[in-house]
Amino acid sequence: MLPVNRVTSVESGTVPIGRRRRLRYWFTIVRNKITTFNLFPDRVDDDENRIREQRYASRMKIYEDFRVQATGQFQLLQSFCELAEQTVVRALQDFATSEFITANVISATIFDAQMRSTINTFQLETPSAFISTLELIRRTTHGNAFMTVYASNW
Structure with missing residues (x-):
């Protein structure tokens, strides 16, 4: 990674405008990749559990909805x-x-x-x-x- 003073020089205007745009674009890409990259592989389980819980909750909403159970109740x-x-x-x-x-x-x-x-x-x-x-x-x-x-x- 670039040193902090390099980043400040980009913002201060000592770098030509075309290069400044390219550097900003590059920093944006790097920042996005770092934030989307899974630095903590043990959290994968947490994400999978969260997804499972969301799926379970959506299924439970189906059971809580009377219209789903109404058919059986009316048959009874x-x-x-x-x-x-x-x-x-x-x-x-x-x-x-x-x-x-x-x-x-x-x-x-x-x-x-x-x-x-x-x-x-x-x-x-x-x-x-x-x-x-x-x-x-x-x-x-x-x-x-x-x-x-x-x-x-x-």
Whole structure:
């Protein structure tokens, strides 16, 4: 490298202008190369780690964005709706196939009471059938320590 007094003489104007421009250009190139040259090879790992951390952070932003997970959540919601629909359809089919036959003609009040009892039973058993199926899924997932892709615990 040039001595410090040489640099000061370049700035002071003792060197002709054309040479001054070339020297400034050369110093700029040398300065840029020194600053871009890796003088500390052990810092390469730090740079690689920094790049890895940035990549990891960008991937984590994807997971934090609800729109990425929304597909799975809506599929889960659709599955629950299908389960509820199947439960109701099955209960309605059972209700439609049930018969009320007596050997004698009964009064309207007894018939009305019997129908109310059947409807109340239908209304009580239908939600419990859905809940029992949902509870089975819940306990299986929790008991076997299954973990969904979306890290939900239900």
